[in-house]
Amino acid sequence: MRFVLSILAVWCFGAGFAQTKRVYWEEDSVRIGDKAHLTILVKHKPKQFDYNPIQDVFICDINHKGETLWKPGGELEIESFSDTTYTQKGVKYWKGVYTLIAWDSAKYRLPELWISWKDSTFSFRAPNLYVGFIKKKVKDGIEEITVEPEDEYWVLIKKYWWVLLIVVAAITSGILWNKRRKIKKSDEISLRDRTLMAINQLRKKEDWLHGKTKNHYVNFSAVLKMYLSSRYELNLMERTTYETISLLKLKGLDLNVVRRIEVLLREADMVKFAKTELNDLHIRSSLFRMEEIVTELSPLEIPE
DSSP, X not given: OHHHHHXXXXXXXXXXXXXXXXXXXXXXXXXXXXXXXXXXXXXXXXXXXXXXXXXXXXXXXXXXXXXXXXXXXXXXXXXXXXXXXXXXXTXXXXXXXXXXXXXXXXXXXXXXXEEEETTXXXXXXXXXXXXXXXXXXETTEEEEEOOOOOSHHHHHHHHSHHHHHHHHHHHHHHHHHHHHOOOOGGGSOOHHHHHHHHHHHHHHHOGGGGTOHHHHHHHHHHHHHHHHHHHHTOOOTTOOHHHHHHHHXXXXXXXXXXXXXXXXXXXXXXHHHXXXXXXXXXXXXXXXXHHHHHHHHSOOOOOO
């Protein structure tokens, strides 16, 4: 029963969060070399809110025209990121805007982004971006015309509109039910369980078996740093491994545990920055070692 209540609490909290977050492109189709603007808009911004922007480039999956499968290797150059907080009609908003540039013609699927929200962490994914040009003969030469998004989705919507109607009805019912039901704090899923669920999600995705080892370790280090940040009231997401370890020592953690954390973070650094290749057994072992650390450092949970 407790497990069912926990799942319901997570679902309801996620539904409420979805109502306050919007991620969109100003234009979801641009020419090669043109600037694309990705906006993240958060409504009812809480006091405990944190978003750490990605630096330099987005490492994306890409799909070229005529292809059916996504493949790694796409890059969207980050020209800038700016954010602001403002109040409109008594509602507090947070707005973050990425300015991105692509130099290759393709459809881009961005990686998952993470937000710290009221002592919880959530991942979300931006819509796909279409980049390219169509050559068209004109009197003065060749003109580049923005690529229009594929219309296959519209065809599917017209064919399966009734499925969409059922989904909308289910979501609406869930939102109404969530508004009427107050979730007690004791029924909320703990930081430990949220982190273990995130680790298990990484294990199920098996990115390293699909040529995306770097992407796996980007998410791996993010999960570990988010747990440590929430557990010890630190902001470690933009910290280097050296800075992270130094701050954990100042918190008085057992040196043996700190050394084990350092080993995991340095493994992630080697893959992300030195392009070190690790085998399947080693990667699965690192996930297991992170689970052990999270379990050790979490407060003892006594069932009611």
